[in-house]
Amino acid sequence: MKKYLASFNRYVRCGAFCAIVAAGGLPSLSMAGPGHAHGKADMELSLQGASLSGVFKTPMDSLLGFEHAPKTDNQKRSVEQLKTRLSDPTRFFQPTEAAQCTAQSVDFQSALFTGKVSGGHSDLEYRFVFTCANPAALKGLDAVVFGQYPRLHELRVELVTDKGQRSVTLRKRNRVLSLP
Numbered sequence: 001m002k003k004y005l006a007s008f009n010r011y012v013r014c015g016a017f018c019a020i021v022a023a024g025g026l027p028s029l030s031m032a033g034p035g036h037a038h039g040k041a042d043m044e045l046s047l048q049g050a051s052l053s054g055v056f057k058t059p060m061d062s063l064l065g066f067e068h069a070p071k072t073d074n075q076k077r078s079v080e081q082l083k084t085r086l087s088d089p090t091r092f093f094q095p096t097e098a099a100q101c102t103a104q105s106v107d108f109q110s111a112l113f114t115g116k117v118s119g120g121h122s123d124l125e126y127r128f129v130f131t132c133a134n135p136a137a138l139k140g141l142d143a144v145v146f147g148q149y150p151r152l153h154e155l156r157v158e159l160v161t162d163k164g165q166r167s168v169t170l171r172k173r174n175r176v177l178s179l180p
């Protein structure tokens, strides 16, 4: 619950920042980025020792089917459900069970959460960290997010490990990333 509250505070801070952006037109995370393609997501994933950390970004349309602030009761429920899932990164990505990885921290931000969507599009930026008690057993990461959100069909991963860097594209039917 503490982690969830920490994330909630980030929205509040973003709320003030995004208001400044709306007034001054500064470049911002809150605006849809150049890679904004509905149905697609990108992730930087880093595996260093026992720590597996990711930064996942996708247009909100890929998850919710809309990118404006929620209006209807159904849309509000979808947003609350998304926030609940984001507070537990195993709802998005599941490391090999035998590696005994537990979530250490999460942080998620979107203009949609603040109600300050500009230009009609919004993105999600989701950061998470797992720490694994048995990292030698870590063989893969299952992107279960594809099962939760059928609008999402492609995830490009930039994987960085102490053995080097590589790019992998995951899809619904090929959703498990091999590690390391």
Ligand SMILES: [Zn+2]
Residues within 6 Å of the ligand: 032, 036, 038, 059, 060, 061, 067, 120, 121, 122
């Ligand atoms: Zn969009």
